[in-house]
Amino acid sequence: MAASTAKLDGLTQNEAHFTTFMEEVKAIEERDAVLTPKQQIDRLLRPGSTYFNLNPFEVIQVPPDMGIDDIKKKYRRLSILVHPDKNINDRDRAQKAFEVLTNAMKIVEDEEKRTSMLAIIQEAKEKNEFLLEEKRKKRKKEGQSTEIEEDDPEKFKETLYKTTVKLFADYEIRRRELAERDAVLRKREREEEIVQEEKVKKQKEWEKEWEVHKSRDDRVESWRDFKQGGKKKKKIKNRMAFKPPKPKLEQR
Numbered sequence: 001m002a003a004s005t006a007k008l009d010g011l012t013q014n015e016a017h018f019t020t021f022m023e024e025v026k027a028i029e030e031r032d033a034v035l036t037p038k039q040q041i042d043r044l045l046r047p048g049s050t051y052f053n054l055n056p057f058e059v060i061q062v063p064p065d066m067g068i069d070d071i072k073k074k075y076r077r078l079s080i081l082v083h084p085d086k087n088i089n090d091r092d093r094a095q096k097a098f099e100v101l102t103n104a105m106k107i108v109e110d111e112e113k114r115t116s117m118l119a120i121i122q123e124a125k126e127k128n129e130f131l132l133e134e135k136r137k138k139r140k141k142e143g144q145s146t147e148i149e150e151d152d153p154e155k156f157k158e159t160l161y162k163t164t165v166k167l168f169a170d171y172e173i174r175r176r177e178l179a180e181r182d183a184v185l186r187k188r189e190r191e192e193e194i195v196q197e198e199k200v201k202k203q204k205e206w207e208k209e210w211e212v213h214k215s216r217d218d219r220v221e222s223w224r225d226f227k228q229g230g231k232k233k234k235k236i237k238n239r240m241a242f243k244p245p246k247p248k249l250e251q252r
Helices: 002-032 037-044 056-060 067-082 088-109 113-139 153-240
Strands: none
Touching: 037 067, 037 088, 056 067, 056 088, 056 113, 056 153, 067 088, 088 113
16 A cells, blocks of 8 residues: 555656646746847757757747647747848858758648657656656665655756657667668669669560571571572483483494
C-alpha cells in the first residue's frame, strides 16, 4: 500500500512539474517574442541546430497544443524578424534562418506530419516519466530518499527538453540510415538492370550481325553454287560431244 502511494505521489509530482513546465514555457515565449532579429537568427542557427530544429514547435517557439491559427500568427511575427530583406547586413544567415522557420511551418500545417511530430513529443513525455520513475525506484531500493533533482521544476524542464531533443534526433538518424540503405539498394538494383540491359542489347546486336553475315554468306554460297553448277554442265556437255578415234589394227 505504501509502495503504491509512493508511486502515485511520484506520478502526481511529475504531473505537477509538467504543468509548471508548460506555464514556464509560455513565460519564455513572451520573453522570446521580443528577441532581436540577430538573436532569433542566432537561435535558429546555433551549434547543433540540425537536431534542435527537428522539432517544428520548438523552432516556432509555441507549445504543441496551440491552435494552428495562433501558431501562424507567431510564425508571421518571427518570419518578419528573420526575413532577409529586414537583415540586409546579415542576409545570408537571415535567409538560412528564414528557411528553417518556413520549413517548420510547412510541417505544422501538414496534418500527417504534424501528427507524427506530436506523437514523438508525447513519446518523449512518457519516456521522461518512465526514466524519472525508474530513478526513484533505484534510490528507494538503495535505501535512499525518493526525492530526485528533477523534482526541481527548472531541472525537470531541462530533462524533458533533452529527452525530446534526443528522441527527435534518434528518429532522424534512423530515417537517414533507412534512406541511405534504400538508396544503396536502388543503386544496386539499377546497376543490375543496366547489366541486364547491356546483355540484351549485345544479344540483339549479335543476332542482327549474325543475320547480316548469314544473308551475305547465303548470297555468296548461292553465287558460288551457281558458278560451279554452270561449269559442271559445260564440262559434261563437252565430254559427251567428244568422240575418240577408233584404234587401227596393225597389219602385217
